[in-house]
Amino acid sequence: MAELIELRGATKRFPTGSGGVHTAVRDLTMTVDRGEFVAVVGPTGCGKSTTLSLVSGLEPPSEGEVLVGGQHVTGIPEGVGYMFQNDAVLPWRSVLDNVAAGPRYRGESKAAARSKARDWVQRVGLGGFEDYYPHQLSGGMRKRVAMAQTLVNEPSILLMDEPFSALDVQTRALMQDELLRLWSGTGAGVVFVTHDLEEAIALADKVVVMTSSPATVKATFTVGLDRPRTVEEVRLTSQFLEIYREIWDSLREEVEKAREQGATRVA
Amino acid sequence: MLHDTASQKTTQVLEEPAVTSTVNSAAKSTPDIASPVDARTAHRRRKTKVWSIRLLLVVAWLVSWELTATYLIDPFFYSKPSAVAAKLADWFTVGTSQGSIWEQIVVTLQEAVAGFVLGALAGVVLGILLGRSRLLADICAPFIKAANAVPRIVLASLFVIWFGLGMSSKIATAFVLVFFAVFFNAFQGAREVDRNLINNARILGASRVQVLGTIVVPSATSWILASLHSAFGFALIGAVVGEFTGADRGLGLLINHAQGTFDAAGIYAGMIVITVIALLAEWLLTLAENRLLKWRPPAASAEVQL
Ligand SMILES: Nc1ncnc2c1ncn2[C@@H]1O[C@H](COP(=O)(O)OP(=O)(O)OP(=O)(O)O)[C@@H](O)[C@H]1O
Ligand SMILES: [Mg+2]
Numbered sequence: 001m002a003e004l005i006e007l008r009g010a011t012k013r014f015p016t017g018s019g020g021v022h023t024a025v026r027d028l029t030m031t032v033d034r035g036e037f038v039a040v041v042g043p044t045g046c047g048k049s050t051t052l053s054l055v056s057g058l059e060p061p062s063e064g065e066v067l068v069g070g071q072h073v074t075g076i077p078e079g080v081g082y083m084f085q086n087d088a089v090l091p092w093r094s095v096l097d098n099v100a101a102g103p104r105y106r107g108e109s110k111a112a113a114r115s116k117a118r119d120w121v122q123r124v125g126l127g128g129f130e131d132y133y134p135h136q137l138s139g140g141m142r143k144r145v146a147m148a149q150t151l152v153n154e155p156s157i158l159l160m161d162e163p164f165s166a167l168d169v170q171t172r173a174l175m176q177d178e179l180l181r182l183w184s185g186t187g188a189g190v191v192f193v194t195h196d197l198e199e200a201i202a203l204a205d206k207v208v209v210m211t212s213s214p215a216t217v218k219a220t221f222t223v224g225l226d227r228p229r230t231v232e233e234v235r236l237t238s239q240f241l242e243i244y245r246e247i248w249d250s251l252r253e254e255v256e257k258a259r260e261q262g263a264t265r266v267a
Numbered sequence: 268m269l270h271d272t273a274s275q276k277t278t279q280v281l282e283e284p285a286v287t288s289t290v291n292s293a294a295k296s297t298p299d300i301a302s303p304v305d306a307r308t309a310h311r312r313r314k315t316k317v318w319s320i321r322l323l324l325v326v327a328w329l330v331s332w333e334l335t336a337t338y339l340i341d342p343f344f345y346s347k348p349s350a351v352a353a354k355l356a357d358w359f360t361v362g363t364s365q366g367s368i369w370e371q372i373v374v375t376l377q378e379a380v381a382g383f384v385l386g387a388l389a390g391v392v393l394g395i396l397l398g399r400s401r402l403l404a405d406i407c408a409p410f411i412k413a414a415n416a417v418p419r420i421v422l423a424s425l426f427v428i429w430f431g432l433g434m435s436s437k438i439a440t441a442f443v444l445v446f447f448a449v450f451f452n453a454f455q456g457a458r459e460v461d462r463n464l465i466n467n468a469r470i471l472g473a474s475r476v477q478v479l480g481t482i483v484v485p486s487a488t489s490w491i492l493a494s495l496h497s498a499f500g501f502a503l504i505g506a507v508v509g510e511f512t513g514a515d516r517g518l519g520l521l522i523n524h525a526q527g528t529f530d531a532a533g534i535y536a537g538m539i540v541i542t543v544i545a546l547l548a549e550w551l552l553t554l555a556e557n558r559l560l561k562w563r564p565p566a567a568s569a570e571v572q573l
Binding site: 056058076080081082084086087088090091092093094101102105106133134135136149150153 | 461463464466467468469470471472473474477481482485488560561562563564
């Protein structure tokens, strides 16, 4: 059977404001299996979000191939869920109606969509806030809404772009555990972009380290930690620290390179 | 109005400590407001104060006008409050030179409302269409700029020739004025929709039509509603100017008559009637706006008001 997600030599270039081209992603090759949780780490601005937009079908690759379920991606593939880096909840809809949006778009009746949504609002721990508008919620609660909004569609591919980076440490740990709990048993493949290496290791089966801009895969590490995991506990094991050191050695070079690049660009 | 939103803001702070930073900082800068009860009485006191000063200003203005018009300047040109009040009383009890004042009001209102509704609809539909289609916008841009540059009040004369002295020529004038006011806002609103929201909707399974209906139109709504406030004013101006240019009924004609007979009080009285109508419409629109935009944080809506 074909891999769930496969990128083969994918390259993405963007026109820059000054008439040139900027290569965000270069010759990227990676795969994600069904039921696999892949974390992607890399320096800021290297092209992680761009990689997700290629998989989601929102952007076509300039070169190379992107396949989902063995099919070339043209338009948005069936079964993709995408939590964007920036909040994308609808400010004019209540929590419940935000979560019900997906099923509504997919042709379910209002009543059916709302009962599904009610269930998911409960599952992400927002019971009682159904009628709140996004501006009445905290940042962490809005992330939960976005998560419920994505998960209610029961995606077989889950793309998450730094979903918890804006949260405080405690809330983040809580959300990470919740994500693992909600994901386990769904069989969905996850691509989880993060800056936080600890988070990547605690959650993932596989950590992909990207090079500084333009992004390509530098190295892939397998995380052999047992599941089910609790992030606060797994982080204290010696196995965790070992993997952390190994990956950080690889990542640090790229972060330093990116910093130099940034410095020369500014100068 | 100002106080209503201000009080909303404080209760918001008191019930929900973890909202936005602006609201929080507002709470920090007013630490003297300790409990909701204190806050409410403080508000009531402030409200009374503001209203009494306003009343005082109006009275001072009217009295000084009355006195100068009686002793210093010629009331034939400048009229005076008592004469204007008498004129208004006369209109509402006896009637105007053209019959009942209510009939004039109803005629002008019908013209304004019809022009407003049609103009707003056309402006919203075209604005959103052009806002979402690069090609259409590029094609139409020069025509729209040219049409917008035409001194539209002059069109009133043309419309009287085209549509006659009846209501339709006034509706047409109001329509033209309203259309452009709404069009540009709807266009801008449709253009500035957050790409992130559109992408999110597409991922969640929305078709193009669904994106338009659930993302673009609601996003543009606050822009459109903002334009509707001034647009109703324009509709009234359109109707009155249309009547001024040539009509058989309406408030504009009434003012035109007053001008023809050097009746300054009549002009003021007509102005007052029109102003009251405009204020009532403004109030209704604000009500509608608050209903439609109840999802917005109160801090943001407070800036729009006044
Ligand atoms: N639509 C676009 N048009 C032009 N340039 C783009 C576009 N999207 C991304 N880029 C450029 O591509 C590069 C990579 O962007 P991307 O958002 O993928 O980075 P990232 O790795 O997600 O960064 P971060 O960790 O800060 O979110 C950046 O230099 C950015 O300026
Ligand atoms: Mg990013």
